[in-house]
Amino acid sequence: MATEFHNLQELRHSASLANKVFLQRDYSEGTTCRFQTKFPSELESRIERPLFEDTVKRLNIYYAEAEKMGGQSYLEGCLACATAYLIFLCMETRYEKVLKKIGRYIQEQNEKIYAPRGLLITDPIERGMRVIEISIYEDRGSSGSCSGSSSTSGSSAR
């Protein structure tokens, strides 16, 4: 894991930012947080479509879980109301817990799949949950840089 993170740092130092792609929100089911799974043309040469769609679908599932109206969210709401919402000063809401999970998932995806391909996903919360920003890097460093991610993902797409 230390090796993979080291490569993420190297990516930024040795590569230059070429382009950014923005995945927009999908409002077809209402205002709940959901992103379009349309595969951007700029990424066609960089990453395989199923991998990408998998990431976005997984993110959508997490956001749906965070915003789910169910027994737990009603209970949390009623309990919080009974305490005049003072309980939010000490307790972490379910949404915040899921957001942390999403942050960890995105970091893991970046390390394992996207950084070896010269891509970087930005957590949507840093963009106001409006877009998923994907930065595309051009590798201008020497051979030892990004492609050096030894493990799993064959970083052949370049």
Place this chain on the structure above:
Amino acid sequence: MSAVMIARKVRKWEKLPGKNTFCCDGRVMMARQKGVFYLTVFLIVGTCSLFFAFECPYLATHLSPAIPVFAIVLFLFVMALLLRTSFSDPGVLPRALPEEATFIEMEIEAANGNVPAGQRPPPRIRNVQINGQIVKLKYCYTCKIFRPPRASHCSICDNCVDRFDHHCPWVGNCVGKRNYRYFYLFTLSLSLLTIYIFTFAIVHVVMRSVDSGFVKTLQDTPGTVLEVLVCFFTLWSVVGLTGFHSYLISLNQTTNEDIKGSWSGKNRLQNPYSHKNIVKNCCEVLCGPAYPSVLDRRGLTQDDLPVPASTATQSNPVLQTTKTTAPLIPNEHTPDDAKPSIADSAIAHAEKRSPSPKEKPPTPAKVPPLASPETDVEASIIIAKEKAL
């Protein structure tokens, strides 16, 4: 660029555009004009103080000690909700960073195709289908984004707010997705408190008058008159407001939509967000998940200041470029790695930036009494950036 840059870590709230004021190092977020909010606090605290001073001793001994206890609980509830409504982020949508704004501009230009010279380009609208209904998303010229459904730009706070209800001067803040339930519960509990104080003030006067006569009662407890007056006038407005918002909640509508008549039924437009079930609508609005703020007011960011120039503490548009480097780093609290990347991406932005076309904003919608009119004012962020760099 400049000779020597001093890197200083600042909290993000110091660099946020918009006309909000922040207190407690970014923990508290309010609108600029707070005068009416102070009046609200004064009225509530003042009236309750009079009640506790004049009515409660008599009622506690002659009727029940539960009366002042319940009054205290209700008062604390009202104050907690008022402060939570006033101090929290209503659901402000952060403005688009330069790359995102450029990306959207390119999409718009691609969609419009070639506009003949001299002709006005078509209005920037995106149609989306929500639950089978076509909803138009408008472009915000200030924030450089297509507003999500139900979002609106508040001209008083100069922010786009998600699920914008209205800007309430009484609480000194916008009412939006994140604080609507606190606002509603505040008006509801304030109605109860007002009715409670009004009722028991009258009961107290009646009971005392039986013992000592009406005039002597008023002389003994002059505060009662003031309380009754304040409560009488407050009742009509606050209870009315609570009733109005109860109606809106049951239909899952916002004040903004109601005033504009978005779902009034003309052109067969129906509210696509309503569950068509009063209980479900109420549950969604009042007991839904607690949405987090996307503003990250207390996060740290670099503030690169050139040495000779005096630093302006207003939101400096140039720093928008330095902010864009933050997402490259998973942990935003260690921006030391950002330094080489800042230079890289800043140069990349300077090369790639394309000037946005000067658009005359479309005519504003009719001005509603409570909600702010949408002012699609062209922001000069890009011009300021070009000047600064």
